[in-house]
Amino acid sequence: MRPSLLDPLFAPVTALDGIGPKVAALIEKIVAADLTNRAARVGDLLFLLPNSVIDRRNRPGIAFAAEGAIVTLEVRVDRHQPAPRGNRSAPYRVYAHDDTGEIALTFFHAHAAWLEKALPEGETVVVSGRMEWFNGRPSMVHPDHIARADEAAGLPLVEPVYPLTAGLSGKVLRRAIGQSVARIPALPEWLDEDVKRRRSFPAFADSLLRIHNPADPIDVSPESAAWRRLAYDEFLAGQLSLALVRNRIRRLSGRPLAGDGTIVDGVRAALPYSLTHSQENALSEIYADLARPERMLRLLQGDVGSGKTVVALLAMARAAEAGGQSALMAPTEILARQHLATLAPLAAQAGLRTAILTGREKGRERAEVLAGLADGSIDIVVGTHALFQEQVAYHDLVLAIVDEQHRFGVHQRLAITAKGNAPDMLVMTATPIPRTLVLTAFGDMDVSRLTEKPAGRQPIRTVTLPLDRLDELIGRIRDAIADGQKVYWICPLVEESEEIELMAAEDRFAMLKPIFGRAVGLVHGRMKGAEKDEAMRAFKEGETRILVATTVVEVGVDVPDATIIVIEHAERFGLAQLHQLRGRVGRGSKASTCVLLYKSPPGETAKRRLSVMRDTEDGFVIAEEDLKLRGEGELLGTRQSGTPGFQVARIEHHADLLETARDDARELLAADPEMRSERGEALRLLLYLFGRDEAVRLLRAG
Incomplete structure (x- = not known):
């Protein structure tokens, strides 16, 4: 059912020159994580965008080239100094000069015949690569590009750098992406002319061309007009498919539910x-x-x-x-x-x-x-x-x-x-x-x-404590229990694992048992349902006073007289989860405390998380912070990082486009619910391009 116009982009990547099954398997590791359930296609490469560039427009001359800088030099080749016979580990050096000084071009495991052909003595050549200075002498190890001066016009001046995986070379990937860009068919414009003009968006194919063949480093910035155009396309595809599901769900129209009160x-x-x-x-x-x-x-x-x-x-x-x-x-x-x-x-x-x-x-x-x-x-x-x-x-x-x-x-x-x-x-x-x-x-x-808490709810005091002050904490808990209070003690793992030295729930339970005896209970995800319920009941009714638990208690467990929650290795949890856990206390009329135990010294992100938790109880403020610190994939439990389900869009750069895309999708479907208009047909292509095929199926299912 897919329009045949898109066939060139839906061919397997092995249809490209120089891409066999082995390279295809490597490419599959780096195209969008959501696509792993099928073989990589030519079109997937279009949306594999560069994460930086190498700028070769920097031509300072040998003497003025800074350590570590990527530079382009025009030099005359003086002489070759091959590695001594039988010593494969020694480098092969080619000496060359320009008006400002001399440089050694250094090669390991070199093929002499190839180098003699590429860098003939007495010729002027253009080389490009990273500068290194050693004891006041400049050298360039394995230049990225070597070309005769008369052929140097073909050198890419600004070269995109892509995410790679072991075994896949940048050169092979760049060639494959170049071929996939060349296969983009002539597509109709699916954007609303007004949105396109107001945002100065280039055409879809032009945007991809500009990012994959940048003329300036700004072209590969997520803030560039080309990248923003593609992010908008992706948001629009996402919002259209959500709106189609919504229409489908709404169209099975409900019925008015009224009552007499x-x-x-x-x-x-x-x-x-x-x-x-x-x-x-x-x-x-x-x-x-x-x-x-x-x-x-x-x-x-x-x-x-x-x-x-x-x-x-x-x-x-x-x-x-x-x-x-x-x-x-x-x-x-x-x-x-x-x-x-x-x-x-x-x-x-x-x-x-x-x-x-x-x-x-x-x-x-x-x-x-x-x-x-x-x-x-x-x-x-x-x-x-x-x-x-x-x-x-x-x-x-x-x-x-x-x-x-x-x-x-x-x-x-x-x-x-x-x-x-x-x-x-x-x-x-x-x-x-x-x-x-x-x-x-x-x-x-x-x-x-x-946005409000019910009347009578107490604010929760949040304190941070390094793990090495555990004895102090246990003393305080002893006093609290004598005063009739109840305590949650949260641990990250159920049992000790070799790799991670986190205090597991079972170990912590074993450690607290001799101190508090029968007052300690345990609940974790691997227990049977009935055992969990029994542990929760005993805690609720006060038979146990300390409940050691994994994050099973995260959502919804309600024990109004629990006033203290200890969260171990708080630096390992995301903000949203810490906030959820903290909400287990402060449900009654007594003042409550949340103790965040951390292993010192905490890293930068951990420090930031702990201080946000200390400073605010507002869940929405915390969620915005969590978004900044972690990326949104984890917030919704979809992916480890990056925006859930998005290949091109980055929330932190493109959030302002989302609402426009949602309104655009809703207006379009209100006017053209079957997507039969000229723009509707063009948008069907967009849904296919961004893998939203199920939305097109909903259209067909009516």
């Missing part, structure tokens, strides 16, 4: 507190969405402890008033049970029936839940992804709520869509996502933010 009022009456201003705002946005015939697709962002679960319950109460069922899906079983514990008593007072469904419900228990969902007697079900497995049938599912969305992609959203008659969707996250990232990952959603 009786159940909602029942839940509100059961609450022991009144809602914050931002909770009320979010609710009115959600109720307005539910009342419309189109499906709701809303992201609810709220910092740890800002009261998202209550907003979710009030949304589910409205769905029940309209006669439908709701499902709340959490990423882990611990979290699902926690949500149930919070929701069930409030729901019961309003006359709603709740149930739980995870991988652990078996036999009769499971059969009862499935029957209740099928006959409609269960109003609200909480669970893990088990909620959307094939054998689960709903009587009338009208609202699906997903907690911690960054663990679910577009495909899972489509799977949820298949249950019920296109249920409304509310997605909740406690990971404060910077605005720019909300656009890249959730461009297809409307956003509500909870």
Whole structure:
């Protein structure tokens, strides 16, 4: 179904001259990480952009060439001095001079015949490479380029430098990229003329030409007009595909959900507190969405402890008033049970029936839940992804709520869509996502933010402590426990690993046990579900006072009387995660403390992270900082570094283009939902170029 115009770019890289299977395998290591599930294509090389340049316009003359500088010299060859016979390790030197001085061109393991031909005595040649000075004498080891003076016009003056991998030479890669640029077909313009003019964007092919054949170092800067044009193209492809998914999800149009307020009022009456201003705002946005015939697709962002679960319950109460069922899906079983514990008593007072469904419900228990969902007697079900497995049938599912969305992609959203008659969707996250990232990952959603903490929540004091002051800390914890407080102690790994000397949870538990006896509990990801629940229950009810844990407790665990959290090797965690963990305390009326234990001396990034944590409790400030320190791949849990799923765009340079791309995509699809206009057809090519084929398939599926 792909337009044949694009065939030259979709051929395997082995179709290029000089690229066999061996080199192709090396190229696959450096093209965009997201493409590893298929063989590299010619078009992938287009978007492998240089990370710097070698500028050969610098022609200072031998005597004035600085140590380490890349220079171009025009010299006359004086004499050859081959390595002594039988001594392969000694260099072959060619001496040459210009008006300012003499230089030795040095070669190791040289082929004498080749050098005599390339650098004939008495000839004038142009050489280019890095200058080295040794005892006041200049030399150039293995010049990058050698050419006769009369042929030197062909030397690239500004040469792009690409990311490489062991075994792949820059020369081979540059030739392959040159060939792929030459294969770009004549493509129609897909950009809006107005956007193109306002931003001074060159044409698509011109942009690639300019970056791969730079005339000036500025051409390979992410700030250049050529690079910005390509980043905009990539954002536009991403936003179009999100908007197509959104349209697809919306087109399976929902139905208006209205109610008389009786159940909602029942839940509100059961609450022991009144809602914050931002909770009320979010609710009115959600109720307005539910009342419309189109499906709701809303992201609810709220910092740890800002009261998202209550907003979710009030949304589910409205769905029940309209006669439908709701499902709340959490990423882990611990979290699902926690949500149930919070929701069930409030729901019961309003006359709603709740149930739980995870991988652990078996036999009769499971059969009862499935029957209740099928006959409609269960109003609200909480669970893990088990909620959307094939054998689960709903009587009338009208609202699906997903907690911690960054663990679910577009495909899972489509799977949820298949249950019920296109249920409304509310997605909740406690990971404060910077605005720019909300656009890249959730461009297809409307956003509500909870910015206040519920009344009575205490600020958390954050302190940093080097690991060598552990004894002091243990003394303080002994006092806190005597005072009736509870402590989380977080470790990065479950058990000691040879390579990394991090204090593992099991080892720390073994160390604290002789000091605190039965007051210490342990919970980690490798324990069975029932064991985890038992450890959490004992901690919640005060049978244990210190809970040693891995990051399992990161999201959603609620123990209001826990007032201290110790995070070991805090320098190893990202800011967003530290912030999540810190939010486990400060949930009751007592003042709380977060102790960040680090191994000294911390590196620069670690220092910056620790100080940001000390200075602010605002999750959105922390998220913006995290973006600067780590790149956004990790924030959304997609890739180790770089922008999730992007080959060309760099958020830190191109964030200003994102919103324009989103508005552009939405306007286009509002006017031309099938992408049949001239511009729509051109944009289909763009979707293929940036690997967004699934979006084109959605178009075809109608």
